[in-house]
Amino acid sequence: MIGKILKDQHGHVAGAVPAGPGAARPPITAAHLRKDAWWALPLATFVFLASFVVYSTWAAFQNAHYFAAPYLSPFYSPCISASCVHATFGGGLPDLTFPVIGLLSPAFLVLWGPGLFRLSCYYYRKAYYRSFWLAPPACAVKDVKEGYTGETRFPLVLWNFHRWTWYVAVLFIVVLTWDALLAFRFPAPGGGATWGVGVGTIVMWINVILLAGYTFSCHSCRHVCGGHVNEFSKAPSRYGIWSLVSRINPQHPTFAWLSLFSVGLADLYIRLVSMGIIRDLRITF
Amino acid sequence: MATTFTLRLFRGDAKGGTFRDYPVESEEGMVVLDLVHRVQASQAPDLACRWNCKAGKCGSCSAEVNGQPRLMCMTRMDLFQPGETISIAPIRTFPIIRDLVTDVSYNYVKAKQVPPLRLKPPEADGTYRMMQEDIDRIQEFHKCIECFLCQDVCHVIRDHEEKKTSFAGPRFFIKIAGLDMHPLDTVDRSRFMKDAAGIGLCNITKCCTEVCPEHIHITDNGIIPLKERLADEMDPVVWLLRKFRGVKPKTNA
Numbered sequence: 389m390i391g392k393i394l395k396d397q398h399g400h401v402a403g404a405v406p407a408g409p410g411a412a413r414p415p416i417t418a419a420h421l422r423k424d425a426w427w428a429l430p431l432a433t434f435v436f437l438a439s440f441v442v443y444s445t446w447a448a449f450q451n452a453h454y455f456a457a458p459y460l461s462p463f464y465s466p467c468i469s470a471s472c473v474h475a476t477f478g479g480g481l482p483d484l485t486f487p488v489i490g491l492l493s494p495a496f497l498v499l500w501g502p503g504l505f506r507l508s509c510y511y512y513r514k515a516y517y518r519s520f521w522l523a524p525p526a527c528a529v530k531d532v533k534e535g536y537t538g539e540t541r542f543p544l545v546l547w548n549f550h551r552w553t554w555y556v557a558v559l560f561i562v563v564l565t566w567d568a569l570l571a572f573r574f575p576a577p578g579g580g581a582t583w584g585v586g587v588g589t590i591v592m593w594i595n596v597i598l599l600a601g602y603t604f605s606c607h608s609c610r611h612v613c614g615g616h617v618n619e620f621s622k623a624p625s626r627y628g629i630w631s632l633v634s635r636i637n638p639q640h641p642t643f644a645w646l647s648l649f650s651v652g653l654a655d656l657y658i659r660l661v662s663m664g665i666i667r668d669l670r671i672t673f
Numbered sequence: 674m675a676t677t678f679t680l681r682l683f684r685g686d687a688k689g690g691t692f693r694d695y696p697v698e699s700e701e702g703m704v705v706l707d708l709v710h711r712v713q714a715s716q717a718p719d720l721a722c723r724w725n726c727k728a729g730k731c732g733s734c735s736a737e738v739n740g741q742p743r744l745m746c747m748t749r750m751d752l753f754q755p756g757e758t759i760s761i762a763p764i765r766t767f768p769i770i771r772d773l774v775t776d777v778s779y780n781y782v783k784a785k786q787v788p789p790l791r792l793k794p795p796e797a798d799g800t801y802r803m804m805q806e807d808i809d810r811i812q813e814f815h816k817c818i819e820c821f822l823c824q825d826v827c828h829v830i831r832d833h834e835e836k837k838t839s840f841a842g843p844r845f846f847i848k849i850a851g852l853d854m855h856p857l858d859t860v861d862r863s864r865f866m867k868d869a870a871g872i873g874l875c876n877i878t879k880c881c882t883e884v885c886p887e888h889i890h891i892t893d894n895g896i897i898p899l900k901e902r903l904a905d906e907m908d909p910v911v912w913l914l915r916k917f918r919g920v921k922p923k924t925n926a
Contacts, residue, residue, distance in 0.1 A: 412687035413834075414762065414769040421740030421760050510877055510897050517876045524828040527880035528740055531832040538829065538874035545873065551904050607893070611901035616911070619856045621804035637893065 419530035426526035430519035437516065440648055447655050448495035454655070456662035457575050459588040461655040462595060466563045469494035476563065498560075505557040506648075508550040510607045511641045554608040561600050568592040574672050586670030588657060595647070595654040602643035605636040675700050678750065679758040680708055682720065686771045692760060693717075699750045706734050706745035709761065709773075721772035729886055732820030736773055737762040742822040742884045764825035777821050783841045787848055788865055788926035792857045807856035813894060814851035816887040817844065823881035823891055829874050841870035843881035847895035853902065861923035863903055872899060 420426075447454075447463050454461035455474040466476035471483050472494050484492040506512050517523050522532040539547055571589040576582040603609065614630025617623045636643075660666045675698045684693050695712045706724055713720045725731040727746045734745040739760055753759055767775040795801055823843040829836050841849075849870065853862050866872045877900075881891045889895070905911045 411768050413767070414683060414765050414775070415685060415687070415690050416683065416762055416765060421737060421762060423739050423760075424741075510892075513876060514878050517878050521876075523876065524832065524878060524880070527826050527878075527883055528737065528742060528831075531828050536829065536833045536836065536874070538871075538876050540871075540873040544876075548873075548900065548904055549907065551901070551908050555910070607897045608901060608904075611898060611904075612911075615898050615901060616905060618807070618854055618858065620806040620810075621856075627806060 420526075420528055422526070422528060426529055430522070430525050433515050433519035436645075436648075437512075437519065440652055443652055444499070444655075447659070448493050448499055450659075451491065451493035451495070453659045453662040454495070456588070456658050456668065458570050458573050459586075459592060459658045459661065459668075460567050460570075461658045462564055462567075462592075462599075462651050463495045463499060463655045464493075465560075465567050466498060467494050468497055476567075501553070501556045501560055502651075505550075505553040505603075506644075508547040508553050509644065510550070511644045513547060551608045551612070554603070554606055554612075557603045557606075561596070561603050564592075564596045564599060568596045574670065576672075582672045584670050584672030586668045588661060588668050588670075591654050591657050595650040598643060598647040598650045601636065602640070602647040604633065605640040605643050607637065607640070609633055610637050676750075676755045678708065678753065678756065680712055681758050681760040682709070682712065682717075682772070683760075683762045684717075684720070684772055685769075687769050690769075690772075692762075694758065701751075703750045704746055705736075705738055705743075705748040705750065705759070705761065708750065709745060721770070721774045723774045730818055732818035735764050735820045735822050735825065737764060737825075742826045744820055744822070744886050747886055764821065766825045766827070766831045767821075777824075779837060780819070780821055780824060780842070780844065783845050784848070786841070786869065787845055787852070788860050788862050790852050790855055790858050791860045791924075793859050801857055803856050810894070811851045811854050813889055814847040816889055817847060818887060819844065820886060822884045822886065826880040826884045827875075828878065828880065829871075829876075836871070836874060839869075839871045840874050841872075843875070843891045843896065845870065846872065846875070846899060847889060847891055850895040850899055853899065859923055861925045863906065865926050866899055866903060872896070872903070875900075 444463060447461070454464040455467075455472075457474075460467065460474050460476070464472070467474055468476060468480040469483060469492075470480050471491070472480060480494075481497065486492060518525060523536065524531050537544075539545055568589070571592045572583055572585065573581045574584045574586070610630065610633040613633050614620070614623065614626035617626050617630070620627035620630070657666075661668045677696055677698050680695045680697055681692045682695060684690055695716050697708050697711050697716075699708055706727060709720070709722055713722065722734070724734040724746065726733070729744055729747040732744070735742065736745050737743070737760075738745065738748050740762075742764060745761070761773065763769055763773045763775045764777075767777050767779060769775050792801065821844060825831065827842055829840050830842060849862055849866060852858055852860070875896055877892055877896060879892045881896075882889070882893070885891055
């Protein structure tokens with residue numbers, strides 16, 4: 389059947405638009421007839437997403453104040469450059485220096501991972517196609533651009549690889565959880581380390597919990613865990629996991645925003661502690 | 674207590690048309706379709722308007738109320754401010770016949786092209802068995818009343834007429850999802866989804882889900898899982914697991 393359709397129409401569906409009694413659309417020229425404040429949501433999305441991109445890029449270029457013992461900023465974790473103040477794996481890649489940029493901040497060695505995960509995320513795609521692409525700006529409001537190819541051409545066709553970025557994002561959750569565990573281990577005054585809890589510990593744990601919520605409520609995660617199965621009765625464990633992920637999947641947009649704020653605020657908190665602008669309250673045992 | 678509203682109704686056909694104002698009284702519990710019928714009965718007997726069940730189940734009275742795709746019979750008048758002027762336009766993605774009536778046969782052409790269910794062989798006793806958990810997921814898609822509001826609001830065909838040849842639209846993606854996720858199905862629709870139904874054109878902006886009067890999660894439960902099924906073809910982890918489990922591929926449509 390599909391072969392016939394493709395053969396007949398050179399890749400397009402046969403006889404798609406019948407010429408009915410009124411072959412022309414309703415002669416209404418207005419781009420939309422909505423009376424509500426439809427522009428408010430895309431505008432707010434634009435402001436918040438753009439602000440995050442500006443702040444995170446600035447923070448990544450700083451290459452300083454990303455570590456205030458024992459807290460490591462999530463923008464720089466895992467810190468895999470040899471010049472890291474806090475090398476996650478005890479060493480790392482040699483420093484990379486570029487002609488105009490200079491010394492490459494270790495943040496750029498890792499930010500591509502979570503960056504691509506968010507960029508290709510099904511929720512964020514909705515958010516930025518509406519607020520940045522304006523395709524469409526809101527429901528039943530005309531697209532701003534005339535031509536449209538959707539996600540069929542480069543670079544947007546690459547978003548079909550979202551699954552791959554999810555695998556990477558899971559590794560980041562492991563690393564950030566390790567960082568959050570290390571945030572209980574404070575340097576002792578006489579050398580060595582002592583256990584304790586600081587405001588930064590709590591900030592890092594809230595951040596990793598929200599990031600895990602975002603990562604494990606992802607649509608790709610839902611599919612990998614069991615969405616691909618057609619006979620759930622023959623795969624009870626996958627059905628159980630799929631049901632669990634399906635329960636948190638509707639909260640994916642909420643986790644997307646909360647984790648975006650938490651990762652930015654966690655970096656800001658550690659930055660301010662590291663710069664000595666604020667003092668981290670902590671209890672050590 | 675009766676409240677007066679002004680209905681700004683589109684009157685015309687493919688040759689031309691305009692919005693005309695009709696002041697009309699509304700009583701408690703009324704819906705937009707009631708007021709359109711009042712206009713039809715008292716002021717504009719030639720007003721063309723398609724409707725049938727008046728219970729949100731036939732999908733006939735789709736229109737754009739204040740610019741938002743809605744079923745007129747399910748849009749209560751208490752949503753609006755007393756005295757408000759309410760615009761009612763036909764669903765703009767399809768060719769107009771007259772006034773509020775459009776020709777939605779595009780959708781019937783698309784429906785015919787979806788590769789149907791092809792059942793796997795019956796079990797040894799000649800019967801088919803499915804468990805409830807196997808079909809819970811696809812029952813959501815069977816709630817569709819074919820009002821075509823999702824098709825109307827989808828910007829791919831709403832704003833890009835030329836895409837009607839290569840794009841099936843959200844209503845048919847959930848139809849495909851319902852078939853593809855069926856526990857007894859044997860058809861591989863991946864090539865159809867990519868090439869003929871044009872799923873790559875969907876940029877998941879979720880307007881279809883927002884307007885669905887049956888509250889079907891068209892994007893989250895239908896379109897995205899279909900995109901993920903296509904992504905399986907590019908996923909080495911899935912490929913390895915299928916090899917390990919000895920999963921047989923479906924046959925191509």
